[in-house]
Amino acid sequence: GGRAAGSDIWRMKLEMNADAFRRLAGYAPQCQPADLALALTTLWLGRLCNRMDYAAGFIFMRRMGSAALTSTGPVLNVLPLAVHIDAQETLADLAMRLAAQLKKMRRHQRYDAEQIVRDSGKAAGDEPLFGPVLNVKVFDYQLDIDGVQALTHTLATGPVNDLELALFPDETGGLSLEILANKARYDEAELRRHVARLTALLAQFAADPALRCGEAEMLSADELARLAAVNDTAVPLPATTLSALVADQARKTPDAPALADAHWQFSYREMRQQVVALAQLLRQRGVKPGDSVAVALPRSVFLTLALHGIVEAGAAWLPLDTGYPDDRLRMMLEDARPSLLITSADQLARFSDIPGLESLCYQQPLAAGDEAPLALSKPDHTAYIIF
Template structure:
């Protein structure tokens, strides 16, 4: 069934000519205008009410709250003077509240959420309005779900909390027969006037100068995807929980380093981003309320801003030092939080999808609504916080005994479900380890691989033990030469040798090296560039029973002389006589022009065992 809301109330009308948009609204309006059919600007949540609800009283309460919130009751049209928000007049058709009893469904909660997600996928018509929708679902004899969807251009997360608190307050008063308290909301006209006054003030200019100086070098904003993309119409979401025990440990950790637990969460995300990308400097995006003064604090509208937080998360610093950076960085950002994210990007010339100002957004909400409807408690469940450019990490403390809820919202143009899940699992694992670690040790000790991933790399990837026959390294090569003498053994540019040719050449050179003292337990230096002769020489040294010391022919002469003096090989093999320095003391075998014909091509005799070098 459907109940109807009449969204008019005396003394709360916006003038017929409407109002200009605030700076916070303007960017969202343009984004919607570029893609009118996109639902990306929709925000939504539902409250799970754990007890009986009178739907008629609930409708009356919501009716009054909608009437009080004039910032909600607007539509936005394009005019010759730019976009303006006009008063929403319902005329003969009041605004709908969808009511449904789903108790007969096999999965009432699932059916309700399916309806919500379908509704969330519907774009608003900004010019027509209304820019909000409500639904009340009965999913049990004493359980209800209150859903609300609002376009981001008229509402932010703090505005949701104002609406929810007031609805619970009015419902409780109506249910108890008590007088409803006075309208607590500020007016949209005051919010617009306050925004205009700020943008004409010296404070605005000081804030602009602060951000322009702080990011004058336009640092690279690394992200986990390794690339950028335009926001999509939808986003991926993965929800996980950090258990209560680890949550409490993180709060204790925060206290020990003179910070709050949101500071610790932000520092941990900076550390994760640094380790995952290899960048010591990272820039996170921090959604901030942007509500300075009594006007914005009382208006359920769109004020929220995103500000960049620039951090150095190198391996030598400690996590305590990184957390202190966060504390000081947020403190500085709050002093200039009204200057818009869009304006910072414009001032710095960071336009287009390929010039991001920030990497992931970290949206920490360290509060619960704490609502009750006539004594019946309610739990909030977020469904969408709006468009996602790259990745948004939403962290909620719902005080429900489950610890922290972490929603990873990602742009599907940049992430697959699997990749998103891996990042979330690694971050939760990092949080668990940080919670139990000494915050004063270097951050380089904190990897981001999970225990399973470390086991995969260190144990499974390295499980290379094989049963080997009791032979030497040259044994299988000589055996192959006996089995397939005419098969190709080596190819280098225009040179091709069969196994028989390679084996015979190596045997002759091995006999020559043996005559110079190369035998088991001795060392022969090899200064031959990459070539067929290099393979031949290494094999000949092994056939003679020796071990080889590779020398890079491009090393400086004094470096090569030092290595030869330090290693003291019995000889050095090179392709030409000007490769290595010499004092005449060390025999030098020059392959260029070397005549090996006097030596037989058969395997040289040697007392060689697998135990020799």
């Protein structure tokens, strides 16, 4: 629904770094300083909200002709400005596009925002036409009354729905901002942190005018450091292998349950014996370290034992989902060219017409002997191949 306008507001004034803004303007002589200031502000708002397309309000004087320009009276109008930010464009590119948009909008500045709401079929309490409101004030604030220097004081402002930003480019090339924020929507400390991002944004573009809008950094150094600390989750791992880890566990808890399904159960000792026996069999069938071995088995203890046996032999396993069509399985086998296929008797016929493919049916435990572990697996060996 709509947001209630509030008269209880935060008022924040900010003097931007004049040297930085003058440098930025010097890099883009094709742009008016006011347009660069507007582009900087719209980019800041968009990046803060992670919205590269949004509607902002833009305040127009609604005065056409010299008589209207010099008359006193509240005739302002706020029209929706469609802001689109291309992540690959520079700030100067954005400034020129916004300037072209505003030039087209000025001819419609007497089209009341309230009338736009009515013409679009919306009600006054519906979602507003825009969020933050922008106001570029390029005025001469030097008041000289018959030699007496005068100061301008703002006595009151209208209600603020969300956020209102007034930009004041001055004749010396500097830039100041006045930010009005609805207290019901913004916390002062948070608002100040966001304003600091605007200052940092100006510094980045002043240092590198070719910087792309999507590349500008919005996080402070402290925030980046906190993120780095949170994501510093690296854990040093020992230079070992799956085979060595399982063998070590088998020495520690040989009789503990290691592997089970609905029909079979193996302790760590028994699992290790099966793995070593299968690795020896694979070696006898010509599998060498660095080879790949395809596995087309249903989910069972034998699938797990097959994978461990392949790793024990120093080879990489290529899993084949038996639910895949035959053509896809053939493509995978022809592409990977495994040394051997481990499968079950009921699946064997699916692979019988693939030239040169040796197969091994594995669906019963092997005879456990006293064979020494092959220990052919190395940490830098390929572990598996996935399509």
